[in-house]
Amino acid sequence: MVLKLKWLKHKPKGRSGVSWGVPWERGILNREETLCLMDDNGKKTPIQSWPMAYWPDGTVKWTGHSAVFLANEQSYELTVGKTQIPESPLQVIDSENQIIVDTGEIQCIINKQGTNFIEEIVSDSKVIGNKGKLISIQEVRDETSGKKTIQEIPLESNIKDAIVEQNGSVKCVIKIDGEHETISSNHKQTWLPFQLRIYFYAGTSSIKMVHTFFYDGNPQTDFIKGLGMEFSIPLSGEAWNRHIRFAGDVGIYSEPAQxxxxxxxxxxxxxxxxxxxxxxxxxxxxxxxxxxxxxxxxAIWNDFKLTQDSADHYRIMKRTNNGYSWVESTHGTRAKGLIYAGGESGGIGIGVKNFWQKFPSTLEVIGLNRADTKLKIWFWSPDFEAMDLRHYSNETHVVSAYEGFDEMRATPYGIANTSEVFLQCYTVVPSHEELVEKAEEWQSPPLLVCEPTYYYETKALGVWSLPDTSHPIKAQLELELDKAISFYKCEIDQRRWYGFWNYGDVMHTYDSVRHQWRYDLGGFAWQNTELVPNIWLWYAFLRSGREDIFMMAEAMTRHTSEVDVYHFGEYAGLGSRHNVVHWGCGCKEARISMAGLHKYYYFLTTDERTRDLLIEVRDADQALANLDPMREFYPDHQYKTHARVGPDWAAFCSNWLSEWERTENTAYRDKISTGIEVLKQLPLRLLSGPNFGYNPVTNELLHMGDGNSGAYHMVIAFGGPQAWMELSQLLEDDEWDDMLVEFGEFYVLSEEEKLIRSNGILHDKLFSLPMLAAGMVAFAAAKKKDPSLAKKAWKLLLDEEISEMKLPIEEKEVKAWRHLTEVSTITTNTTSQWCLNTIIALELIGEYLSSDQHLSNNENIKLLNEMK
Incomplete structure (x- = not known):
């Protein structure tokens, strides 16, 4: 058994620590087996491995790995064998008050309490940096008596807990929890909880940090003016030998203190x-x-800063000292997010991933010629106006603007935002070329991945197809799938969907009259995982291996799992439906936060923060006890709370599946089985309801009649089919499969047949937007080997009157306030679901497009012409 690995984009330029995950086919890898990593020449590379998920039979489903690579091999092989240990393993000393990590190149002291999360970093017996802490600025506004005054209150990190989360010979992870606290001793105030992970790799002189902050303020009064991180650097040498360097658009901007x-x-x-x-x-x-x-x-210039104030502009400024004016140095477009401050004996380089994409951000050095130089990175720049997390309106706009409820629940309390930071220690002054390479690497860190065919063969991430152009219609479908990705990739840049709170999300519906997306119209603005574009993008990556798609999916995962989801407070475990403001909609539901949207990123990268998010939602169904998703329809019902078969129970299934496969905790498998067994006992099985009472204590669906309020497109539009098809592979329950088949088949029955099969209960009006059911219909056709059902599934996707997806996708140039490229009929709902269902249908019923036995040549030609 040999698994081939390749670099997603580029191999490391120098010694770099890399972590990645790989899937295994059921029954292939036993948990007691060890793994080794070999390069192209058959030489073993030291590796650290651990299980991430398991198949129901107890064999390993996903493994995580870490290794340190040099700038050499293009590909590697992972195989069962004796694990190679580094000659100089990572050393970690965990004491009562501190954690000391020795990589062999640097020694880092991490505090378990106090302000500084890093006390000092030492290399070659010399302190390279120290006093690493988090910083923030609270803006307090007073507009009484007709005067507006603004007070800025500085805060810094207060560590509550620090633990060694992972400790191995190659990599260790330190997890720190705390909150920001005012510096003044007269009145201590705490806010903005944070979580910080620090990563170390054996034999390296670099550190990776993943920083998450949580908002716990009142948006009407608590404004964040600045949010960042600070280090002290004891530089040496004369003023003319002390340098500040920034990575600009393509190269390095360099200036000395004198x-x-x-x-x-x-x-x-x-x-x-x-x-x-x-x-x-x-x-x-x-x-x-x-x-x-x-x-x-x-003159001696002590202070320098680069501020990225938009996706298209940054400014570099400097001054001699506090109290004197800032002088503009230059301007640029998109900085690569690296700052280096150093003297005659080296210094420190720090980089922020997605620096310009998540503006406003700043890189700053204070006191370049002083004994204690400060290096600051600002995730939110204090040179910009304070964060404004208030809602956009004092009322809801349910009828006119597609908002969810009349209730005003537009609160950011409990949301989060995650950033990645890299730190490199230099004991020798680096060249500009070295810094450029480092900046590029930090913006797109090296990642080992498998070939798409391998991901496909393991069946570890549900049902999806590999690209196939063997038949004209298949080739045309692949072209349209590529065009959809290309459109959104370009649209992200054309529409500047960037910024600290926005990067990673896309808009919902286009307005061809204004040549603008409906950014200001209630529920038509930001998408917020509606109709699961996340899963579409991850399937698109898995089947292609394309790095640009991975970056789109990664950004969407980071955003939607943090900003659109509540991590504490009354809505913990739930997320906010689409809105002008990400957290603005009154609908707070499990479908937005469900594990199935985000687990791809965790399994492919081993990212611990994403694992936290999967854990957070494992019991999201408990939130229904306080917030009934069907409260508008059943305000005084006998059951305290309710759940729709989908998207609510389907989202719970996704969450429980994630917890079961990761931990082997069968209690979560049993939660799934509880719902399935209830449905099995009902006359209409999965077609029952679709609304049920729900008992969060027992996880029971409580039957309250069939054909009730709502519609069946809601059952299948939010990732339910993807979770259920994956469960089909795991549960090996024939009746569950038959229930899925029955649901898919039922969707495309005539109204007369629907009424007959449901004893007059279910009718066409309950089964709107049939294109959304194409994947389920394809599942039914594949299981039954039914050509006529397959043809119906393809008709749902290829008949524009049914799909509402205008094919082919055609862009046109328009001249508005500037030159734009647009697809006038585009909606993200339709596009993401069409692409997702097409990818599934190509896997399950692709044969019915290319075989004369199942589809006549005339029908092939007709379908192809319709697409053209």
């Missing part, structure tokens, strides 16, 4: 050019005495 350029010495044997390139220059010999005298009269 210029060697003077009125009478313009380059001095090339020394000035060397200085700007970052080299260390000696001016204390006799030859350069005249130059030295002039240089020492030049």
């Amino acid at each position: 210029l060697m350029l003077t009125r009478r010495h313009r380059n001095a044997d090339g020394l000035y050019e060397k200085q700007i390139s970052g080299e260390i220059v000696n001016l204390f010999d006799k030859q350069h005495q005249p130059l030295l005298e002039h240089v020492q009269q030049n």
Whole structure:
């Protein structure tokens, strides 16, 4: 058994720690077996491995891995064998008050209490950096008596707990929890809880940090003016040998604290050019005495900052000291998010992933020529206006603007935002080229992945197809799938869907009259996982292996799992439906936060923060006890709370499946079985309801009649079919499969047949938007091997009057306030569901498109012409 691995985009440029996950086919990998990693030459690479999920038979379903790589091999092989241990394993000492990590290249002291999460970083017996802490600024506004005053209150981190979360020979992870606290001792105030993970790899001089902050304020009064991280750097050397460097659009912008350029010495044997390139220059010999005298009269610039204030602009400024004016240095477009501050003996480089995409952000150094230089990174720049997390309106707009409820529940209390930070220690002054390579690597960290065919063969992530262009219609479908991805990839940039709170989300519905998305119209604005574009993007990546799609899916996962979801408070475990403001809709539901939207990222990258989110939602059904999703329809019903078969119970199934496969806790499998067994006993089985009473204590669906309020498209539009098809593979329950078949088949029956089979209860009006059911119909056709049912499934996808998906996708140029490219009929709901169902149908019933036995040539030609 040999598993081939390749780099997603690029191999490391130097020594780099990498973590990744791989799936295994059922029955292949036993839990007691160890794994080894070999390069192209058959040489073993030290690796650290652990199980991430299991199949029902107890064999391993997913494994996580960490290794340190050099800039050499393009691909690797993972196989069963004796694990190679590093010659100098990572060392971790966990004491009462501190955790000490020794990578062999650096030693880092981490505090378990206090302000500084990193006390100091040492390399070659020399302190490279220290006093690493989180910082924030609260803006307090007062507008009484007709005067507006603003007070800015600085806060810093207060550590509550720090633990060694993972400790191995290759990688260790330290998890820190705390909150921000005012610096003044007169009145202690705490807010903005945080979680910080710090990653170390054996033999490396770099550190990775994953920072999550949670909002726990009142949006009407508690404004965040700044949010960031600070380190102290004990630099050495003369002012002219201390440098600040920023990664700009393509290269490095470099300046010293004191210029060697003077009125009478313009380059001095090339020394000035060397200085700007970052080299260390000696001016204390006799030859350069005249130059030295002039240089020492030049101003010393202590403070520098690069502020990315939009997706298209950054500004670099500097000043001599506090109390003096900032001077503009230059402007640029999209900075690569790296800052280096160093002296004659090296320094520190820090990078922020998605720096310009998540503006407003700032990289700053204070006191470059002082004994204690401060290096700050701001996730939210204090040079920008404070975060405004208030709602956009004082009322809901349910009827006119597709908002969910008349109730005003537009609160950000409990939402979060996660950022990734990288730190590199330099004991030797780095070149510009080294910093450029590091900046590019940090924006797209190296990741090992499998070939799409391998992911497909393991069946570890549900039902999806590999690309197939063997038949004209299949080729056209693949082209349309590619065009859909390309459109949204370009649209993200064209419409500037960027920013700290927005990056990763896309808009819901287009307005071709304004040539603008309906960003200001209630439920038509931000998508917020509606109709699961996340799953579409992850399937698109799995079947293609494309790095650009991975980045889109990664950004969407980071955003929708943090910003659109409540992590504590009254809505904990639930998420907010689509709205002008991400957290604005009165609908707070489990379908937005369900595990099946986000687990792909966890399994592919081993990201611990995403694992936290999967754990958070495992008991999301308990939130229904306080917030009934069907409260509008059953305000005084006999049951306290309710659940629809989908999206509510389907989302719970997704959550429980995730917990069961990751932990083997069969209690969560039994929760799924409880609902299934209830449905089995009902005359209409999965077609029952679709609304039920729900008991969060027993996880029971409580039957309250069939054909009741709601519609069956809600059952299948939010990831339910994907969770249920995956359960079909795991439960091996023939009756459950038959229930899925029955549901799919029923959706495309004539009204007369629906009424007959349901004893007059179910009718066509309950089964709207049939394209959304194409995957379920395809499942039924595949299980029954029914050509006529397969044709109905394909008709749902290819008949524009049914699908509401205009094919082919055609972009056109328009001249509005600027030149734009648009698809005038586009909606993300339709596009994501059409793509998702097409990917599933190609797997389950693709044969019925290409076989004359099942579809005549004339019908093939007709379908192809319809698409053209």
